[in-house]
Amino acid sequence: MGTAKGARRRQALAEAAADLLRSGGFEAVRHRAVAECAGLPLASTTYYFGSLDDLVAAAVERTSREELAEGRAQLDRLSGRPQDTSALVELVLDQLLGPESRDGGLDAVLLRYERLVGAGRRPYLAPLMRELRGELDALLTEVLARAGRPVDAAELRRLVSLVDGTVISALIESDPDPRAAAREVLLRGL
Known part of the structure; x- marks a missing residue:
C-alpha cells in the first residue's frame, strides 16, 4: 500500500466514493459501486480501506475538503x-x-x-x-x-x-x- 500505484488507487477509490456520496448520499457508497466508479477490482476497496466505514469517512472528508477549498478560493478571489x-x-x-x-x-x-x-x-x-x-x-x-x-x-x-x-x-x-x-x-x- 505504500507504493505510488497504491496511493493512486486509494485516491481513485476515495474520489469515486466522494462522487457517489455527492450524487446519491450515504446509501450510494458501497464497495461494488465505488470499485465500478473507480474502474478498479472490487477487492481493491477492502485492500485499501479496512471497512465500509473507512471508505465512507474518506468520501466525507474528500467531499468536505473540496467544498472548503472551493469556498476559500472564492474568498481569495x-x-x-x-x-x-x-x-x-x-x-x-x-x-x-x-x-x-x-x-x-x-x-x-x-x-x-x-x-x-x-x-x-x-x-x-x-x-x-x-x-x-x-x-x-x-x-x-x-x-x-x-x-x-x-x-x-x-x-x-x-x-x-x-x-x-x-x-x-x-x-x-x-x-x-x-x-x-x-x-x-x-x-x-x-
Missing part, C-alpha cells in the same frame, strides 16, 4: 476590502447549501442536508465532522468579517442555525428554492 453584503451572503450560502443550489438546486440541498443528518447516525464520523465544522466556522467567520460583519462563535452558531432552520422548513413545505428563503433570512439576520 475577492479583494481585501469589505465586500457587498449580498455577494458575501451568496458565498456563505454556497458553503452551507452548496454552490449547486444557486439555480434552485433542490436535489443538491437535499443531498447536503441528508449527508449532515446521516453523519449524525454514524458515530465513527463524529471526530471528522467536528474537525470539518471548525474549518467551516473559520471560513464563514472570515467571510462575514470581510462583509464588515465580524461575528463571534456564538453569533456564527446563531446565523448558521437560522439558515439551517429556514432550509429545513422550506424542505418540509416543498419549497422548490430553499436557498431563496435562506438568503432572505440571512440578509435580515445580518
Whole structure:
C-alpha cells in the first residue's frame, strides 16, 4: 500500500466514493459501486480501506475538503476590502447549501442536508465532522468579517442555525428554492 500505484488507487477509490456520496448520499457508497466508479477490482476497496466505514469517512472528508477549498478560493478571489453584503451572503450560502443550489438546486440541498443528518447516525464520523465544522466556522467567520460583519462563535452558531432552520422548513413545505428563503433570512439576520 505504500507504493505510488497504491496511493493512486486509494485516491481513485476515495474520489469515486466522494462522487457517489455527492450524487446519491450515504446509501450510494458501497464497495461494488465505488470499485465500478473507480474502474478498479472490487477487492481493491477492502485492500485499501479496512471497512465500509473507512471508505465512507474518506468520501466525507474528500467531499468536505473540496467544498472548503472551493469556498476559500472564492474568498481569495475577492479583494481585501469589505465586500457587498449580498455577494458575501451568496458565498456563505454556497458553503452551507452548496454552490449547486444557486439555480434552485433542490436535489443538491437535499443531498447536503441528508449527508449532515446521516453523519449524525454514524458515530465513527463524529471526530471528522467536528474537525470539518471548525474549518467551516473559520471560513464563514472570515467571510462575514470581510462583509464588515465580524461575528463571534456564538453569533456564527446563531446565523448558521437560522439558515439551517429556514432550509429545513422550506424542505418540509416543498419549497422548490430553499436557498431563496435562506438568503432572505440571512440578509435580515445580518
